[in-house]
Amino acid sequence: MIVRGNFDNTLRLVRLILRRERLSSTIWIVILTAFSIVLAPGMHEMFSDMETRTQIASIYDNPIMVAMMGPVYGLDNFTTGAMYGGMMLLWVAIAVGVMNIFLVTRHTRADEERGQSEVVRSLPVGRLANINAVMIAAVIINGVLALLIGLGLAVCGVDGMGFGGSMLYGALVGAVGLVFAAITALCCQLFASSAGATGMAMGFLGLAYMIRAAGDAQGNDLIACFSPFGLAQRAQVYVNNYVWPLLLLLVAAGVIAAVAYKLNSIRDLGQGFIAAKPGRKEAGRLLRSPLGLATRLLSKTVIIWVVVMLMLGASYGSVIGDIGTFVGDSPEYLQVIGIPAEIVNTMTEADKSKIIVDYFAAFITIMMTLVCIVPILLAATKVRAEEREGRSEHILSRVVSRPSYLAGYVAIAFVASVLIQFATATGLYLATNAMAENNPFTFGGLLTSFFAYLPAIWVLIGIAVLLVGLFPKASAAIWAVYGFVAFTSFIGGMLKLPEWVNWLSPMYHVPRLPMEDMTFVPLVVMTVIALVLTVAGFVFYQKRDMVAA
């Protein structure tokens, strides 16, 4: 039933929403636009000739990469535009999806939860005015984003990126955003809590990615088209510039939004169609100890990172076999992956590909280890975050000694370091095994090269624990330490930094497997240093005041 005045005062609410969005949405738009525009000429500069681009495309035109990134179009005339459209659209679309999920929940369920909607609804405002206003605001915000990206790319005028294609690219990004705005509006009708609605919408985003991945992996366009991402990629932007996927996306957004409007009109304020599932009334056995609590607080993060690193490992693994053909003739690339000039000059054609594969493996081992360190340091400093939030005192005012409390978090950091390195090595191995007929690596070999970095990671954990114990208010300094380690590992070699600067980083002392021989002395020394730092952290933690905020 449509009640007269259902939409009263929508426009005022649109203005209110845009006013409230002037910071967060502006930031999203600026970052996404800048990222999209800067990368176009950047990509062209990096891969300026057709031959290099086609080579890269053929490297990543394998089932694993296609499942991850989507199909490669326009191989016969692989312009920078074709490359850009194939590599960028998916990731930008995912980011825009996330932006819309937050945008819509913020102004629907979150407002309802805080009781703000009640105040608004008590004014002469239509029942559907708010959801209508949110959708209109979403159209405006996604429209501005689409326009800016489209115009920006068109202005850049990079090879193969014409005006029409660029505008289509921007429009596709905006349209995927609107689909997720509509999906989120629907989720917000179903769930009574904003956390539940956000979770479900994020679930749909993940599902959309998986459906596309499943369809693309089998080369089944129809399945992939059931995902907004797959559909957007079918526009073959900068290759064929089909418009029908754009129209389908907009229709889908409209239909889903209509269902959301309908549900919104028949439900009570503050209610959802899916009753909030009551949580556990009692704690399980595992939760009833300090270690159990730490595990509960950190397990999700660790599991997510294990999965992500498994996938990242697999994606590198799928291209590593072809890497020789890609970087083989470019001295710059050979230097980036760390092959010393004298080896580049003296290596014979015969062992060239083996050398390149080995160095590349060593290179991605460092890179991925650097990524792995992030969640591990988050776990190691979690105890300080708990203290800052005033939650440590609940535990420490009970029969729990400080060392046993701290030990829970530190233990998880150490265990996570092993798990995540293991996951990365496994992903890398499985993908190389699936791709190449004779796998250049053995599982044991890969695991050894990843585990060789564990003592270096442990030194960083030790520094983190020491900071938590000694300088709680400055424990964020661990990220400066991490920045230094990442910086020196990344470009320390190329920048010709003084040797002692590189020497300060624990990563420097790890043998570069598989080219170098395994040397245990530095690993043992670093393990001892890590232990000493950690123990010192415990001692200071025992001695200091707990400081909230």
Added chain:
Amino acid sequence: MSELSLETVNLSKRFGKFTALNDINLKVAEGEVFGYIGPNGAGKTTTIRVLLGILQASEGTAKVFGMDAWKDAVEIHKRLAYVPGDVNLWPNLTGGEVIDLFVSLRGKHDKKRRKELLEAFDLDPSKKCRTYSKGNRQKVALVAALASDADLYILDEPTSGLDPLMEQVFQAAVLDLKKQGKGIFLSSHIMSEVEKLCDRIAIIKEGTIVETGTLDEMRHLTRMSMTIKTEAPIKGLEKVKGVYEITEHQGGTTFQVDSDAVGEVVSFIGKFGVKKLESTPPTLEDLFMRHYNTAGGA
């Protein structure tokens, strides 16, 4: 005198140059309900944190059950339950999970008591903590503390987020503990609560204890309010020692009088033929206001 459950001697706590606590001397006997009152920022929570071994005393000593609050914290906590003033919980755990976690960190688990308390405080344990209001988070901490079998309960403004009905439930629970002979250290700025529950009181102001004693003892030191009506107009009242703030109004004359000057005042006004005499003992509110008005009036 019975044994002390809690004692501080010249306890001081400094954060850098800022002195949060200055020579605090407190003695709480076993089984006593002790009120600790003062405005925000006076040092109530800091005192409690030192007693819990979360902060270390800069000078002086803090002892609980005769043990050092800092060194023997874990041993002390076996016999102590605590409710913080600002209860911050883990948003993704349910209230029930948090209560169980807290209770099991002390050891014994009394399911029946837990259920009674959940019902008394009308708390739904199946909800995630992120959905709880301040009052409900406080209930979680209260249920966890009250469900524990302790000898001393340290409660830091435990009712600041509770509605009046729940305040009564809380007061009943505290009186129940008192009957069982449990010690309670209650920091508060709700005067009626402290007056109703506490045997002895300390008032803290800017990190210094300005008054300690039973409510009766403090009344000796303070003024009561009198309203009188006499047949003959009163003259010379302002010259009587210990009388302040005389106001004339329709109902007669109202003034403040020092507790130890009451006898003198009564014999003085007797001369004028007293028709009506009302006197009210000072409430804690008055005591409090007196100490916090640096001007010293009222």
